[in-house]
Amino acid sequence: MEDLSVRSGDVELAASYSPAGETVIVALQGAGEGTRDFRSYTHLHDLLPPAGIGVVTFDRRGEGESTGDSSRGRFEVQVDDALAVLRAVDAADIGLWGISQGGWIGPLAAAASDEVKFLVLVASTGVTxxxxxxxxxxxxxxxxxxxxxxxxxxxxxxxxxxxxxxxxxxxxxxxxxxxxxxxxxxxxxxxxxxxxxxxxxMDYDPRPAIAQVRVPTLLFYGDADSWTPVEPSVEAWRAAAGADVEIVVIPGAEHDLTMPDGSFAPEYEAKLVDWRVRSR
Structure with missing residues (x-):
């Protein structure tokens, strides 16, 4: 794993990069977990590189080792930072993985730049x-x-x-x-x-951004999610999405796709790896 320092405007974003070929995923944070050491992000470094998929995680602006004022809740700033990190990596096939709030940032970034080649979104909420x-x-x-x-x-x-x-x-x-x-x-x-x-x-409506997505998108939801209303979110994506969208709802999984015993859902891990490997 390599340490990266990414310039975004007048701040420095501290990042970790596990290179593993021409496909790379940049992870976007949920609202409450802004640093690279959160389990959902470190898990990607363990899971994906052995399958030939690189991973970049970074500390959100103003958190961890990244400088600047906090960007929590400031979606446009988070989009700029996500694209800055994406551009810092030299890869032919690079996309965004986002969880919860990151599931709003990913579509905004994909709509803003054709440099985003695919999206993987966990608990991407389809309501405000x-x-x-x-x-x-x-x-x-x-x-x-x-x-x-x-x-x-x-x-x-x-x-x-x-x-x-x-x-x-x-x-x-x-x-x-x-x-x-x-x-x-x-x-x-x-x-x-x-x-x-x-x-x-709080008034942000994700549906217009969803409608602008034109890249392959894989969506994961846990049917035991206690933070995101799954059915309205799935309906919003099915109604508005303009891209090749695949939706996976995992029985028994929580918001972060963990099972009752705390482990990540095997179906999530297998599908994530297989989806990107087949797409190459």
Missing amino acids: PSEQMMYAVERQLRLAGYGDDVVERALDLHRRFEDWIHTHAPEPDEQLAADLWAGLDEPTLLDEESRRLWIEE
């Missing part, structure tokens, strides 16, 4: 982040054993917060703040810039 979070709030609470009263209270708080953040009134909602304080340890109402960034991220 706001809709996804409503699903995740309910599913996570129910998995934790909470009943209807707690679930409905949490969903109501989320809806009220979304309503407040979309208003132009500068003053805080004192009752909402009090209710958030009652339910969370350290909640806060956002300043104007933070509100703008929240709206930019």
Whole structure:
């Protein structure tokens, strides 16, 4: 494995590269896992190079060893960084692998540049982040054993917060703040810039970008995903995708395609390798 330093605008992105032939996958991060040492990314370095597929992983801007301000939730910046890393690797067949939020960045990057030759997306959500979070709030609470009263209270708080953040009134909602304080340890109402960034991220509709994808695409979902609504996401891709898209839903797999015992789903590993090997 080689260390790379990739320039993207005025920042340096720290990357790791496992070369293995003319096919290379650049991994794009989920929202909460921005550094190369996360298991879903290191797993690619173990799985793919023995099959002749190179892998590049990198620390998201502002995280790990990468410089600059955080790009979490700033999709256009993440697209620029993804393409910068892709261009730093000399390979004839290079594509993007993305998980969760990376499943939104991948289609945006493919629509922006024909240098992206293929996409592999894990839990690529076909609804807005706001809709996804409503699903995740309910599913996570129910998995934790909470009943209807707690679930409905949490969903109501989320809806009220979304309503407040979309208003132009500068003053805080004192009752909402009090209710958030009652339910969370350290909640806060956002300043104007933070509100703008929240709206930019949470209102993002992935379907227009999906419709612009014109490269072979392999989609993976786990049918036990507790963060992404699988059925609406699959429907969105089937309705909007303009490319050669293959969709694999793995029984029993979670958001990151791990099984109940913590191992990665064998079907995911086998399909990922076979799909790229057959495409060469």
